[in-house]
Amino acid sequence: MTIDIGSNTPERLEGKYKAMAICWILGLGCLVSWNSMLTIGDYYGKLFKKYHPTRALTLVYESFALGTMAILAYNESRINTRRRNLAGYALFFASTLALILLDLATSGKGGLGPFLGICAIVVIFGVADAHVEGGMVGDLSFMCPEFMQSYLAGMAASGALTSALRLVTVAAFENHHNGLRNGVMLFLGICTFFEFLCILLYAYSFPKLPIVKYFRAKAASEGSKTVSADLAAAGIQTKPDQNVGEAMQKERLSNKQLFFQNIDYALDLFLIYVLTLSIFPGFLYEDTGHHQLGDTWYPLVLVASYNVCDLISRYIPLVESLKLESRKGLMIAILARFLLVPAFYFTAKYADQGWMITLTSFLGLTNGYLTVCVLTIAPKGYKGPEQNALGNILVFCLLGGIFAGVALDWLWLIGKQSF
Template sequence: MGGAVENSDVDSETALLVGAATADKIPSDPFNLTYITYFFLGVGCLLPWNIFITAVDYFSYIYPETRVDRIFAVANLLVALIGLVFVVLYSHKSVARVRINVGMVIFTVALLLVPVLDLSYIRGRVGLYNGFHVTVGSIVLCGAGDALVQGSVVGCAGELPERYMQAAVSGFGAAGVLVAVMRIVTKAIYPQDAHGLRQSANLYFAVGICIMILCIVLYNLAAMLPVVKHFESIKNQEKEEHGGRLFGSMDKSTLWDIINRVKIYATGLVLINVVTLSIFPGFITEDVHSEIFKDWYSTLLITGYNVFDLIGKYLSSVYVIENPKTAFSGCIGRLVFYPLFLGCLHGPEFLRSEVPVIVLTYLLGLTNGYLTAVNLILAPKAVAFEYAEKTGVILVLFSFSGLAIGSVVAWFWVI
């Protein structure tokens, strides 16, 4: 372990020297095309998952005897978590571009299955639970896509200047906002009955498929952009300097050294995601109700959460907490949401009204967005350049660990 740390220290110093030497040579980003590309990559990472959970009105109507969002969360996250373990162990034997392309194609197929299932089998009938099993299979596919795409995108962004990581995490937040707006629009343009619900869901998934195809096209065009080519050239130079040793390869000591260097950020991501997913979306969509907003309540809460999550991620482009201990304290502080949301279920009457639930949901989104962005921006810069991509995958693995734990904790609201 001692040798690994020493080697990593040397590599980190080399990376800093390379960065300093090339900082003034980084090409301009004409029309912000690289920034826009990484923004859409961030959108593509989370779009499928957000599409499924925001269509809870449709799935809950078709499958009324199921805890839709909670089952979706467990199925998606366990598969993603297992897949990410394999990506961490074997990513040096594959190419990020291939992983991202394959993962996005898997996303597209998963989204396509829902309207095809509705048109060919469900046809608006309620309680056909064989269809629910196929839908859960689509969620499993999304989990596999998450394992391939999200860690690779964070890793690739970690090799670039910080603004491109900020673009990617802003895309994560924008995915939720975009999906919520899509759901509101597609829901509003059709009659508010069973047939209209079915039509709106099919249109909603069709729009999502088109956006995923756009993300695939943009990503494959990104290789021609000056900024991407510049840092790819740096990577190739470092590969040559490593000679016969496989660039970015990791033995156990190196892996543990990387984890040790980013452990405060990784632990922060775990805490953020445990708190968030144990409350959102299950609590928001299934446990609180409104006589005023009726079945629009969950849609409005999800939309507000996603808007404030995006605002939080955008704030990271204005100010980033540089002190990791301060950022970590913020992650711990979010535990206060548990007693507050518990009060919204079982507390005094004023806490159980719409206003406290809405305010707390929006604050949950704001803090989730900002603290996630801070941890993802700072962590890849704590390791040598050659391990930036691997670090991104490791961070996403910890993130999904938190999400998986949170998806289990979410069931305690039911108990």
């Protein structure tokens, strides 16, 4: 496949900051639907208390996200990235809207039937996440590291935004009849709008930016077949050269080779999210006791403190002197982070709410910082198709860590009468 990218360089092309802004919004759209589910855990916790919704729904979500991601990562080189990402955002939009319609249809009542309906919608969330997160990380892996950082910051911003919106809606409807439910409906409506916005931005704005066209044309010239539809949407027609294409396919490292060359990065992401999801959100909603903030505000404040600190920490690596690039240093920092498990246990048992909020904030700070460090360093030194493949592999490992963490989160319930 031969494409003339001329003498242009990324520094000479327009649209870098606009692309970063769009990447931020696209990152927000990747997780805003799921974070909306986590943030309204107080509402579902009252409707479906005996089903442990914050834990059960997270397990359902991650099971399907991981399974779908495994299929997509294996077939990454043959998948149309544009269709993959648009399908993912469309599924997010439809499923978030479906949550509103389901609640209206059941009049906000609990029971097994409505809970199973929510589980079915969460399955769609998981499938959509695998499409978007793997597709976008793979796509951005061969572009500027700043694009990846903006995308990851947007993902964290979805948590901070949903937490802020949830606090506002709870405060606004606290003294109203059926106020909790009304706040949830308004909250989900805003999230649905953001998903629709992501569809428009990815379909019409992002592919037409000069700097994005440059990186995609460069990837295509290196043998990538996943960017053809995006280039066509930007008005660039690719001309396949069979001899060049076959030569590049032979030179390209296999997924197995990429995995073993970057096994420490894969393990880094797995361990980061094993720890985070073994604590957040299930433990924070059900196992931190009763405090002065009350059952309504306390878990919301904990989740908000985590999300805000996760967002802030994803900008720290922009300062080069604060960015951790040592592979050995990353592994040591990630392993040391497991000391948070006994810290959370004893804090929940003996300390007051101030210590728990501080500890939860530190969990968010380390989660966001380490994630950005790994994903902006790992894809370096490869050609476009290999960077795309490695991005998908790393997201698969990240989701594997989330799934394992969600499963381990149930261990906090051992010995509890409600289990």
